[in-house]
Structure formats: C-alpha cells, structure tokens
Amino acid sequence: MTNTEEIKKRLIEERKALLAKLSGNDLSIDNSETPDPVDLAARNYSKNLTLAVSENESRQLKYIEEALQRIEEGEYGLCLNCGKPIQPKRLEVIPWARYCLKCQELVEQGLIEEQ
Ligand SMILES: [Zn+2]
Structure with missing residues (x-):
C-alpha cells in the first residue's frame, strides 16, 4: 500500500521546485547592446529552448496539481x-x-486520447 501522505509531501515539494524554476525563467532579451546577427540568432535559439523547457515543466506542474x-x-x-x-x-x-x-x-502510441 502506498503511503498517500508521503506522496503528497513529495508532490508538494516537486511543485515548489517547479514553480521556482518557472518563475526564474527570464525570457526578456537584453537589447542594450548593438545586435550582432550571429549573437541574435544564438539568443533566439536559447530563448526557444527555454520556452520548450517551460512547456514541459508547465505540463508537469499541471499533472502534479491534478494528482x-x-x-x-x-x-x-x-x-x-x-x-x-x-x-x-x-x-x-x-x-x-x-x-x-x-x-x-496506448497513449504514447496514440491509441487512446490523452485526457
Ligand atoms: Zn489503465
């Protein structure tokens, strides 16, 4: 039998960590310097990467809330x-x-629809 209290604690801890991570994501771009095209591309790349990570974390956060x-x-x-x-x-x-x-x-194979 799984100890629900223990699980709850873990979920709350996990949620706290995720929230800290998400709020620490700074998506603003510093435009104070003259933009160098290469530099700009690199920044956009890392911005997209950050967004993708946030999306995963947001989804996980949602699952934790649901749990x-x-x-x-x-x-x-x-x-x-x-x-x-x-x-x-x-x-x-x-x-x-x-x-x-x-x-x-089945979900991963697309055989049932994810709720
Ligand atoms: Zn099942």
Whole structure:
C-alpha cells in the first residue's frame, strides 16, 4: 500500500521546485547592446529552448496539481483511462502518473486520447 501522505509531501515539494524554476525563467532579451546577427540568432535559439523547457515543466506542474486534487478526492493512484489502480512501483517513480503502464503505452502510441 502506498503511503498517500508521503506522496503528497513529495508532490508538494516537486511543485515548489517547479514553480521556482518557472518563475526564474527570464525570457526578456537584453537589447542594450548593438545586435550582432550571429549573437541574435544564438539568443533566439536559447530563448526557444527555454520556452520548450517551460512547456514541459508547465505540463508537469499541471499533472502534479491534478494528482494533489485526486489525493483530496480519494481517487489518487487510479488510471484515468481504465480506472484500475496504477502500479505502486510506478507511482514511486512518477508520483504524478495519470495512467497505468498499459494505458500509458496506448497513449504514447496514440491509441487512446490523452485526457
Ligand atoms: Zn489503465
């Protein structure tokens, strides 16, 4: 049996870390210097990279919020697709997992629609 309190703590910690990371992302570009085309391209590249990272982190943040919500509702650890309990080992590694292993595979193969 998975200890929900323990998981909740981990989720809250994880959320805190993510929020800190997201708010630390400075997307503004310093225009005070004369733009050098090469330099500018490099900056745009790293800006896009930062945006992509933020997108992943925002999604993870959303999953964490959902997991916390499900803990409150007493529905934590149930697969969103088939409703069966997610393997405790899987939850240990990914406390915000939304699907059991089987359904996760189906999601990745595009066989079921991600909710
Ligand atoms: Zn499932």
